[in-house]
Amino acid sequence: MIRCYIALGSNLGKPREQLLSALAALRSLADTTLVNCSRFYGSIAVGPGQQDNYVNAVAAIDTTLTAEQLLTALQSIESQHQRRRDVRWGPRTLDLDLLLYGESSINTDTLCVPHPRMHQRDFVLRPLADIAPVKLLQSEFGGINSATFKDTDDLWVLNDNDQSQSA
Numbered sequence: 001m002i003r004c005y006i007a008l009g010s011n012l013g014k015p016r017e018q019l020l021s022a023l024a025a026l027r028s029l030a031d032t033t034l035v036n037c038s039r040f041y042g043s044i045a046v047g048p049g050q051q052d053n054y055v056n057a058v059a060a061i062d063t064t065l066t067a068e069q070l071l072t073a074l075q076s077i078e079s080q081h082q083r084r085r086d087v088r089w090g091p092r093t094l095d096l097d098l099l100l101y102g103e104s105s106i107n108t109d110t111l112c113v114p115h116p117r118m119h120q121r122d123f124v125l126r127p128l129a130d131i132a133p134v135k136l137l138q139s140e141f142g143g144i145n146s147a148t149f150k151d152t153d154d155l156w157v158l159n160d161n162d163q164s165q166s167a
């Protein structure tokens with residue numbers, strides 16, 4: 001079994017429900033166990049132009065799928081959620097990014113792991129810090145620590161009972 005981390009993001013449709021539905025899809029993926037998921041975060045869109053706020057989270061899975069098979073499975077879950085790939089950096093119903101595949105470094109035309117932009121993105125690092133082992137956070141991420149993070153104007157923890165869809 002390989003321990004993998006997957007970033008989830010949505011800012012179209014009902015973002016929270018998109019994430020819950022994506023987690024259900026991950027849970028029923030063949031040869032894969034959903035191990036854990038971070039809290040859900042609201043976040044201001046990073047990137048050009050004006051976009052609605054996102055809901056972001058990070059999930060941990062154990063899988064015997066190869067990285068390529070996993071990527072294909074993630075893309076198929078995105079398609080099931082009406083993901084369109086027309087606008088780069090554009091709004092999306094569901095984005096599933098493979099952050100880490102065990103300790104592998106992968107660099108092919110289709111796949112780059114560890115995800116090349118994850119270290120700069122608080123909307124990835126902060127949920128990751130909820131669930132990743134301290135050892136991994138120390139070795140890969142300079143010791144980021146869930147306990148030292150505070151809500152900011154750009155990124156905040158969503159309460160489970162907060163039903164607002166505006167993130």
Ligand code: ROI
Nearest residue numbers: 009043044045046047054089123
């Ligand atoms: N911004 C936020 N806050 N969250 C995301 O998941 C996200 N995903 C993206 C871009 C457009 C870069 N911006 C984002 O792909």
